[in-house]
Amino acid sequence: MSKLSIAVIAGDGIGPEVVSAARRVLEEVGRRHDIAFAFEEFGWGAEYYFQHGRMMPPQALEVLGGFDAILLGAVGHPDIPDHVTLNGLLLPIRRGLDLYANVRPAVLYPGVESPLAGRRAGDIDLVVVRENTEGEYAQSGGFIYHQQPHEIAIQTSVFTRRGIERVVRLAFELAVRRNKKRRVTSITKSNAQGYSMVLWDRVVAAVAQEYPSVETESQLVDAAAMNFVRRPESFDVVVASNLFGDILSDLSAIVTGSIGLAPSANLDPTRRHPSLFEPVHGSALDIAGRGIANPMAAILSAAMLLEHLDCVPAARAIEAAVTVVLGEGRVRTPDLGGDSSTQQVTEAVLEKLGQT
Numbered sequence: 557m558s559k560l561s562i563a564v565i566a567g568d569g570i571g572p573e574v575v576s577a578a579r580r581v582l583e584e585v586g587r588r589h590d591i592a593f594a595f596e597e598f599g600w601g602a603e604y605y606f607q608h609g610r611m612m613p614p615q616a617l618e619v620l621g622g623f624d625a626i627l628l629g630a631v632g633h634p635d636i637p638d639h640v641t642l643n644g645l646l647l648p649i650r651r652g653l654d655l656y657a658n659v660r661p662a663v664l665y666p667g668v669e670s671p672l673a674g675r676r677a678g679d680i681d682l683v684v685v686r687e688n689t690e691g692e693y694a695q696s697g698g699f700i701y702h703q704q705p706h707e708i709a710i711q712t713s714v715f716t717r718r719g720i721e722r723v724v725r726l727a728f729e730l731a732v733r734r735n736k737k738r739r740v741t742s743i744t745k746s747n748a749q750g751y752s753m754v755l756w757d758r759v760v761a762a763v764a765q766e767y768p769s770v771e772t773e774s775q776l777v778d779a780a781a782m783n784f785v786r787r788p789e790s791f792d793v794v795v796a797s798n799l800f801g802d803i804l805s806d807l808s809a810i811v812t813g814s815i816g817l818a819p820s821a822n823l824d825p826t827r828r829h830p831s832l833f834e835p836v837h838g839s840a841l842d843i844a845g846r847g848i849a850n851p852m853a854a855i856l857s858a859a860m861l862l863e864h865l866d867c868v869p870a871a872r873a874i875e876a877a878v879t880v881v882l883g884e885g886r887v888r889t890p891d892l893g894g895d896s897s898t899q900q901v902t903e904a905v906l907e908k909l910g911q912t
Contacts, residue, residue, distance in 0.1 A: 569839025571629020577851030611644030666883035686801025816850030
């Protein structure tokens with residue numbers, strides 16, 4: 557029997573609701589695939605901030621480092637500035653544990669309607685690989701004449717050859733493993749950013765030479781944004797900087813029907829540190845506590861967790877159950893045009909797991 561230790565940070569808003577659903581699915585699939593889970597919950601996030609003035613304790617990274625993986629719900633509260641919540645929890649975990657690749661699949665599932673006309677199930681099946689620890693989110697800079705009329709803010713992007721190369725290489729490896737279009741699209745803006753993005757382009761060209769079976773293309777980020785809407789079916793693996801990948805992955809979630817279906821993985825592919833898995837959606841305080849949050853993104857994130865930990869049959873079973881539930885169209889939350897509850901959707905997935 558495989559034994560996996562999972563740190564759980566349910567977080568804020570709908571985070572606890574969707575994490576609870578993901579845990580139930582993990583426990584059920586574990587019973588069927590001989591996997592035992594040891595979950596440990598950490599009450600970090602907005603409530604912790606209100607009590608302690610910080611999003612998580614100083615020793616948080618040391619504590620998390622002892623687990624096999626981390627399952628996160630959502631972080632954010634209207635009474636705390638977004639830059640405080642992000643830089644107080646998620647970004648320190650990504651950098652401190654060197655989770656340098658953010659992997660975000662986007663699939664148009666059966667029974668789900670894309671806002672784009674004429675797209676059918678399976679027409680959109682792409683994954684955005686986002687550099688996750690440097691780039692535009694490096695937090696290098698500062699204020700001069702802070703909070704004075706002539707205040708200056710300096711924000712410097714940080715791009716390293718090592719940082720670019722390792723995430724680009726992961727994208728090519730993923731294109732090979734997916735074995736679909738075998739295409740990597742690099743997102744850049746080297747016409748305007750003549751240093752960082754030119755370095756990015758050079759590194760992509762060098763890595764591409766090692767993968768002759770993979771088609772490589774480069775698109776400027778503004779053109780890519782248009783093409784995600786105009787012809788999303790042309791993409792396979794997309795690799796982008798921290799900022800560009802963040803924006804495009806949210807766009808890819810919307811064109812596949814709902815951000816409530818978008819999972820993600822923050823990976824340390826070397827496995828020196830535990831990787832973190834989370835739904836792409838935010839804390840959604842406006843629907844928190846109403847029992848209508850879509851748990852599918854958290855459930856699919858749990859499947860990504862299992863795949864990363866080499867429990868591939870269990871991961872595929874979760875993906876198959878989600879696909880069947882969506883395809884039947886009987887049980888779906890309001891974001892997908894239905895009136896089902898979080899619990900009803902979770903029960904439907906658990907029922908299908910029992911039939912696999």
